[in-house]
Amino acid sequence: MRYSLFNIIANGLTGQRFSSPAWRQVAPKPAYDVIIVGGGGHGLATAYYLAKQHGVRNVAVLEKGWIGSGNSGRNTTIIRSNYLLPGNEPFYEWSMKLWEGLEQDLNYNIMVSQRGIINLIHNDAQRDVYVRRGNAMIVNGAGARLLDREEVRSYLPFLDFDNARFPVKGGMMQPRAGTARHDAVVWGYARGASDLGVDIIQNCEVTGFLRDGDAITGVATTRGEIKAKKVALAVAGSTSRLAGKLDLKLPIESFVLQAFISEGLKPFMETVFTFGAGHFYCSQSDKGELVFGGDLDGYNSYAQRGNLPTVEDVCEGGLALVPQLSRVRLLRQWAGVCDMSMDGSPIIQVGPLPGLYLNCAWNYGGFKATPASGWCFAHTIAKDEPHPLSAAFRLDRFRTGHLIDEKGVGASPNLH
Ligand SMILES: Cc1cc2nc3c(=O)[nH]c(=O)nc-3n(C[C@H](O)[C@H](O)[C@H](O)COP(=O)(O)OP(=O)(O)OC[C@H]3O[C@@H](n4cnc5c(N)ncnc54)[C@H](O)[C@@H]3O)c2cc1C
Numbered sequence: 001m002r003y004s005l006f007n008i009i010a011n012g013l014t015g016q017r018f019s020s021p022a023w024r025q026v027a028p029k030p031a032y033d034v035i036i037v038g039g040g041g042h043g044l045a046t047a048y049y050l051a052k053q054h055g056v057r058n059v060a061v062l063e064k065g066w067i068g069s070g071n072s073g074r075n076t077t078i079i080r081s082n083y084l085l086p087g088n089e090p091f092y093e094w095s096m097k098l099w100e101g102l103e104q105d106l107n108y109n110i111m112v113s114q115r116g117i118i119n120l121i122h123n124d125a126q127r128d129v130y131v132r133r134g135n136a137m138i139v140n141g142a143g144a145r146l147l148d149r150e151e152v153r154s155y156l157p158f159l160d161f162d163n164a165r166f167p168v169k170g171g172m173m174q175p176r177a178g179t180a181r182h183d184a185v186v187w188g189y190a191r192g193a194s195d196l197g198v199d200i201i202q203n204c205e206v207t208g209f210l211r212d213g214d215a216i217t218g219v220a221t222t223r224g225e226i227k228a229k230k231v232a233l234a235v236a237g238s239t240s241r242l243a244g245k246l247d248l249k250l251p252i253e254s255f256v257l258q259a260f261i262s263e264g265l266k267p268f269m270e271t272v273f274t275f276g277a278g279h280f281y282c283s284q285s286d287k288g289e290l291v292f293g294g295d296l297d298g299y300n301s302y303a304q305r306g307n308l309p310t311v312e313d314v315c316e317g318g319l320a321l322v323p324q325l326s327r328v329r330l331l332r333q334w335a336g337v338c339d340m341s342m343d344g345s346p347i348i349q350v351g352p353l354p355g356l357y358l359n360c361a362w363n364y365g366g367f368k369a370t371p372a373s374g375w376c377f378a379h380t381i382a383k384d385e386p387h388p389l390s391a392a393f394r395l396d397r398f399r400t401g402h403l404i405d406e407k408g409v410g411a412s413p414n415l416h
Contacts, residue, residue, distance in 0.1 A: 045374020
């Protein structure tokens with residue numbers, strides 16, 4: 001127990017002189033079996049499961065900034081497995097099962113809170129859609145409950161039930177969904193991977209690739225060249241930029257998505273909820289702050305800031321449901337760069353060049369996927385074949401037409 005009460009008190013009383021870093025601080029070696037580019041949750045989870053499940057320990061995770069500085073440390077922390085399609089639902093449900101045991105597995109408090117998520121229903125057609133989705137979830141063991149208006153009121157009494165522009169008619173709930181503390185997830189996986197021998201190297205940007213013909217044989221970085229038998233990309237919004245260095249054009253676009261934090265309020269919100277007639281989702285953190293988000297900023301960018309019209313748009317969505325929010329002060333706001341695919345679903349792939357492995361296109365929903373993504377990507381890298389749970393996430397589906405268009409909006413990444 002590295003963080004036992006005794007250790008915390010002893011380290012506090014001795015000015016932290018005897019405490020050690022959570023993961024080893026190392027310089028890059030000249031060569032590795034596997035290099036994972038990107039120290040977000042997906043890269044670190046992949047390294048952890050490579051070492052733990054497959055015994056592949058000569059691994060480096062290269063991160064251009066600090067680990068978790070990308071979307072993994074910027075999201076609104078919602079975890080759920082409320083999907084419809086066969087390509088998606090079993091994968092996300094496996095992720096949910098991994099979340100349920102992750103604190104014990106990593107021996108790290110990642111604050112998994114299964115407080116439930118309610119997707120609000122505002123009309124009859126929407127109820128039909130959610131009933132269908134709920135049935136798919138039940139079939140896959142994810143669990144789902146259809147709530148009538150009064151049941152929704154018992155969970156979320158502060159919603160505007162009487163005068164709302166889009167009246168609340170009910171909700172679809174996944175009781176096992178909830179939130180997890182996003183940066184603790186990154187730190188937990190990093191510590192677990194480091195303990196198993198993985199080198200985690202921060203401030204090390206990959207600037208190019210070493211090639212032998214078509215094959216990838218390593219990476220060029222700001223800290224020198226590093227050879228590797230396998231190079232795996234898990235860089236989310238930066239995927240197109242790195243793929244561009246290999247002359248690969250991928251079916252993804254980078255969009256900005258913002259997150260918002262209010263001032264701290266007394267606890268009043270039991271569950272996560274989402275607006276069914278606009279785009280707004282919200283939970284209350286353990287510190288009392290409202291954590292919420294909505295639409296993407298509607299343009300391509302690599303700036304992690306976001307723009308003011310979207311702030312207004314998201315807040316309007318919230319006020320349409322909870323007018324009292326107009327008196328709450330907004331405390332913080334930031335943005336992340338999301339790798340949006342043309343059908344809204346991810347890519348986990350061997351190739352498309354020898355020695356290269358791709359993990360990308362998580363859109364704005366990849367936090368919940370972190371454990372299963374790492375699990376399946378580790379399998380893909382170790383065995384050079386797709387994991388059965390992520391087999392549908394192949395890159396060539398955009399050529400063959402086997403799309404996984406969960407939202408049914410087609411090739412419109414800004415709408416996914
Ligand atoms: C505002 C916001 C809210 C979100 N809310 C949710 C939510 O509630 N639930 C949910 O499930 N998902 C959510 N998401 C999506 C989720 O955060 C992401 O899908 C997920 O975190 C992606 O993880 P990752 O490890 O693939 O990417 P990242 O965490 O972005 O990690 C990629 C890393 O690669 C590094 N990198 C990039 N280029 C290089 C390079 N050349 N060399 C070395 N390193 C490099 C970056 O610095 C970064 O740290 C949200 C996203 C945002 C932005």
